[in-house]
Amino acid sequence: MIHEIDEALRRLVKEEALPSSGVEVVFEAPTKEWAARRNAPTVNVYLYDIREDLRRRSRGLINEYDEQGRVVQRIAPPRYIKLSYLVTAWTQRPEDEHRLLSALLLGFIRFDAVPATLLTGSVAAIGLPVPMTVALPPPEDRAFADVWSALGGELKPSLDVVVSTPLHSGQVVAAGPPVREGLQVGLSDISDEEAATDVAGHHVEDAARPAMRRRAAGR
Known part of the structure; x- marks a missing residue:
């Protein structure tokens, strides 16, 4: 599931935010060692946090029916997982990085959800929207300075992109056989x-x- 969202964001950057730019999109941790090896304009999309989106959790069970309209099993509704990405631009000049960040912000902010045409695999099979936010304030229990400190690098302008992707929990309850006779x-x-x-x-x-x-x- 995570790699499918990675690929959707890669395509969103290259096809919507920075079309025909030739900028490389990577998902590595932007540490000092990584920055020293970089030699071309790059957009780094670093996944730094994974947690459940409790606001979107649903209760109860969902019936699944066969071709005759009979309940064959009951499944738990999908859970939503928040994937938080730190998006940064890397060039030789800060002015060029700011231009890239501006284009990235405009490219992301046009969408309230990841476009369905960019989704693949299990995420696309669920058929539910994949909400996305950009540049919102971080939660009280997390600061971007802490992320940069953990990476061992200096604080750098960045965009916080959060994707809430649905995920099947795998919880299935078998349904009993259909009633074939009336009450006697x-x-x-x-x-x-x-x-x-x-x-x-x-x-x-x-x-x-x-x-x-x-x-x-x-x-």
Whole structure:
């Protein structure tokens, strides 16, 4: 699933944000060692965080039907996973990096979701929208400076792109066989001893037995 979103973002950069630019798109960690090896204009799309999007979690089960319209199984609804990417531009001059970031921002911000034409594999098979946000403030428990510190590099202008992709949980509940017969009610005689006991299990006097028989016969 993650590699399918990677490929969708690669195509989004090259086909929508920077068409015909020839800029390389990579997904490596932008460490100092990586930056030292870079020798061409590059857009780095670094996946730095993976967590469930709890706001989009659904409850209950979804019925699956066969060709006759019968329920064959029940599955849990898809979970949504937030994939957070740090998008940076790398050239020889800061001015050129800013131009690339501007083009990237305009390319991403036009879409509220990853275009369906760019989705492949299991993500496309689910058939649900894949929401996407760009340049929103980070959560309170995470700062971009912390990300750069963990990478061992200097703070650099970047775009935060977050994709919430649906994922099948694999939870399946088998459905029971269909009902083939209607409800049936049977009647039978009861013995004198059974008729001599009321519903609460108390003994009934002989004088009350005929009435008990009539009530028992009516059940």
